[in-house]
Amino acid sequence: MxxxxxxxxxxxxxxxxxxxxxxxxxxxxxxxxxxxxxxxxxxxxxxxxxxxxxxxxxxxxxxxISSLFQVDDQEQICSTGDSHLDIVLGGGLRTGMVWEIFGQSAAGKTQMALQLSLLVQVPPSLGGLSGSACYITISSKLPTSRLLQIIDAHPLLSPEICGLEDINTIKAPTIPRLIHILSNILPDLVAQKANCREVKPVKLVVVDALAELFHSTDKTTATTLIDRSQNIAEISTLLHTLASRHRIAVLVLNEVSDVFNHGESATSSSGGLSYHQQARWFGGADTVHGEATKEASLGLVWANQVNVRVMMTRTGRRRYLEDGSHNKRHKADDGNSLEDINPAVPTSAGAILIRRMSVVFSSITPPCSVDYIVTAAGISALPDDEDLAPPETDFASPEHTAILATSVSASPVAPLDVGFAADQDVQSEATDPEDEENYWNTNENSEET
CATH class of the missing domain: 1.10.150 (DNA polymerase; domain 1)
Structure with a gap:
């Protein structure tokens, strides 16, 4: 009806x-x-x-009211190209929903968006949707060279089944411009492609990155907060309308902000839980060291607009891999390396940077986490049960043994993860209190000292 x-x-x-x-x-x-x-x-x-x-x-x-047997499930699922990542996301990227991936710079958000923009084009037999993608950028440019690199390196992709011609891109540097695109330009494009059998229908819309529209140097007042909330609600309504009406998967990339704990009590002045205590359940994750210090931007208003929230984190850990292809350092468009070099681990050691993906909340899957790396083929997961053996020569060196001992003692991470202690406030192993007391009792110092 x-x-x-x-x-x-x-x-x-x-x-x-x-x-x-x-x-x-x-x-x-x-x-x-x-x-x-x-x-x-x-x-x-x-x-x-x-x-x-x-x-x-x-x-x-x-x-x-209908039973589950009477519900016609029209949702389609697009694979990420990695079976372990698909399991974490509940099977893959589902249509009819608004997905959010947030994280700090160089965490791999854009890499995931580019990878999905290509995989959505492949046939369903390979995990795709035989569709096209619309990539909306806010301030950056679409890295076409990186897309070509993923096509050439990923085992499921080839120029015969996917390409740049099925990725439509447009820039939205302002909020009114984005609203105009979502309310007029994009619906017309989706309808046009849906009515033409010779082209692939739009199955994925990417917004990279929404928080950049709300960067402002103006003083924060009640009026500016109300205006921002109204703009976020309007953008969300347009995104959900596109997703539900045309069965499209919407992926929104978001930034992070720092979390400061000022020692406030768990309860607010009104007697309920404070915002800081509540935000732990929807603002970020806390599966590895450093995740709890960041939370998604745009606050509670935007958190209520998404169906799935995923966090990507740079853990600072490194791991030795058997496959030598992971030792390559891939360059971003600005010339910077996609892997932050850890001073504690030499580049020649062959250890690759480990990142972390955590599902903060989802309407289709429980919260879970997995480690991943960024390679020439895109994002690849590192499941916990994978047998990863370090090199026989370099791993036994005194330098790597010292680094490994420091990492294991600093945090309960996997023994093959090295360099983790360099990202913590702990600079050296803790001194035994008993040894410290013996030192001051036996060491002779002048009264002045």
Missing amino acids: QSSQLSTLPYLTYGQKTALKKGDLQTVADLLLVSPQDLARRCKIAPLEAKGIFNTVCEHNPPR
């Missing part, structure tokens, strides 16, 4: 149907996806009249 045309409903007057037509609302589902306030703004009618139309349609279209 929710797909019925509004123009055919007998309980709506001619004036109401005309107003709905001016607001570009065609079906009952289109009407129920907007709030009465948005309905009044789009149709240019009074709020009370909009609320009356909304209530009338809801009364004649009550929700129907």
Whole structure:
């Protein structure tokens, strides 16, 4: 019933149907996806009249309870190209949902978005959707050279089944520009591709990165916070409309902000839990050292708009891998290395930088985490049960033995992960209190000293 045309409903007057037509609302589902306030703004009618139309349609279209066997699952799943990453994400990237990946710079967010933009093009037999991608950039440029590198290196990709021609890109440097793209340009492109059998339909929309639109030097006031919340809600509504109406997977990249613990109590002045205590469950993860010091940008308003939130972290750990291809250092577009060199581990040691992916919350899978690395083929997971043996020569050297001992004593990480202590505040092994006391008792010092 929710797909019925509004123009055919007998309980709506001619004036109401005309107003709905001016607001570009065609079906009952289109009407129920907007709030009465948005309905009044789009149709240019009074709020009370909009609320009356909304209530009338809801009364004649009550929700129907169905069993799970009667539900027609129209969701499609796009693989990430790695079976372990697919398991963490609940099978892969599902359509009809808004996904968020946030993390610090060089954590691999853009690498994942580029990888999915190519894998969505492959046929379903290889884990794709035989579709195309729309990549919206805010301030950066789409790294086409990196896309070509992934096509050449990934085992599931080839120029015959995917390419740059099926990745549409546009820049949205301002909030009004992004809203115009999501409300006008992108829906027209999606409809055009859906009606043409000779081209691949749009199955993935990427926004890289949303938080960049809200960087401002203006003083934060109640007015600016209200305006930001309204803009976030409007952008979210447009994204969810695209995802649900056209069965598209929407991937939004986000930044992080630092978490400062000022020693506030667990309860607020009103008696409930403070925001800092609540944000631990939706703002970030805490599976490895350093994750809890960062949380997703845009606050609670944006956290309520996404179906799945995934965090990517640079752990600072390194691991020896048997495959020598992982020892290559890949360059980003700005010339900087994708791998931050740890001073504690020489580059020639053959240890590759380990990153961490954590599902903070999801409507389809429980929270979980997995280590991963960035290679020429994209992002590849390192499951805990993988047998990773270090090199026989360099690993036994005194330098690496000392580094490994420091890493293991500093944190309970895998024995093959090295260089982790360099990212902590601990600079050396802790001194035994008993040995320290014996030193001061036996060492002769002058009274002045």
